[in-house]
Amino acid sequence: MKAKLKIWVPTFLLALPLILAGVAKLSGVPAMHQSFSMMGLPEWFGYFIGAMELLAGIGLLVPKWSALAATGMIPILAGAIYFHLVYAVPTAIPAFVFILLALVIIMLRRKEAIWYPV
Numbered sequence: 001m002k003a004k005l006k007i008w009v010p011t012f013l014l015a016l017p018l019i020l021a022g023v024a025k026l027s028g029v030p031a032m033h034q035s036f037s038m039m040g041l042p043e044w045f046g047y048f049i050g051a052m053e054l055l056a057g058i059g060l061l062v063p064k065w066s067a068l069a070a071t072g073m074i075p076i077l078a079g080a081i082y083f084h085l086v087y088a089v090p091t092a093i094p095a096f097v098f099i100l101l102a103l104v105i106i107m108l109r110r111k112e113a114i115w116y117p118v
Contacts (some may be wrong), residue, residue, distance in 0.1 A: 007108050011060050014101040017094075018057035018073065025050025035083050052076060066109040067116050070102040077102065 025032045025046050033046040053076065059069030077099045084092035110116040 010101045010104045011066060014070070014098055014105065015057045015060040018053045022050045022054030022057060026054065038087055039083060049076060060105065063109060063112055064114040067106045067113040070105040073102050074099060
C-alpha cells in the first residue's frame with residue numbers, strides 16, 4: 001500500500017493541475033493566454049499548450065504512459081519557468097515543483113513504461 005501511495009501521490013499532484021490548466025487554456029480563459037501574447041507568441045500556441053497539458057495530465061494517470069507524459073511536460077514547464085523569470089511575473093516556484101514531480105514520476109514509472117529510452 002505504501003509503495004502505491006509513493007507512486008500515486010506525485011502523479012495526482014502533477015496530473016490535476018495540468019488537467020485543470022489545459023482545460024482552462026482550451027476554454028479560452030483570457031488570463032491563461034496572457035503569457036503567450038506577452039511573449040509575442042501566436043494565439044493558437046496557447047491552445048496547443050493547453051492540449052498538451054490536458055493530454056499529459058491524462059497520460060500521467062495511465063501507468064504505462066506516465067513516464068512519457070512526465071517527460072513531455074518538462075520542456076513546457078521549463079518554458080513556464082522562463083516566462084516567470086524573464087517577464088518578472090510572480091512566481092516560478094510552482095513550475096519548479098512540477099518539474100521535480102515530473103522527474104520523480106519518471107524515476108518511479110520508467111521501468112513499466114510502454115517504451116522509455118533508458
